Amino acid sequence: MRTTMSLIGLLLFVLIAGVCGAIGEGIAGGKVGPGFLGSFIVGLIGAWIGSMLIHIGPSFEGVQIVPAIIGSVILVALLKLFTGRSVMA
Numbered sequence: 001m002r003t004t005m006s007l008i009g010l011l012l013f014v015l016i017a018g019v020c021g022a023i024g025e026g027i028a029g030g031k032v033g034p035g036f037l038g039s040f041i042v043g044l045i046g047a048w049i050g051s052m053l054i055h056i057g058p059s060f061e062g063v064q065i066v067p068a069i070i071g072s073v074i075l076v077a078l079l080k081l082f083t084g085r086s087v088m089a
Helices: 007-028 035-053 065-083
Strands: none
Touching: 007 035, 007 065, 035 065
16 A cells, blocks of 8 residues: 655654654753754654654654654753764754
């Protein structure tokens, strides 16, 4: 079964991933990368990490919100731990 994503769906996916990444950065107390792009990347990878760990909470445009935030927090904390600084550029 093949599913397709509309342009609006893709834009919402990017927006949700960025917001989840920004929330994860805020909770973990670190900043990753330049602005929204860094938050988007953290949100995207965080959503993947979170979906591997837990399957709870609401899902919107293919992104599970709670696992994405938890995964983003984990990713930012790990980056902060390994780099020893809160800002990565």
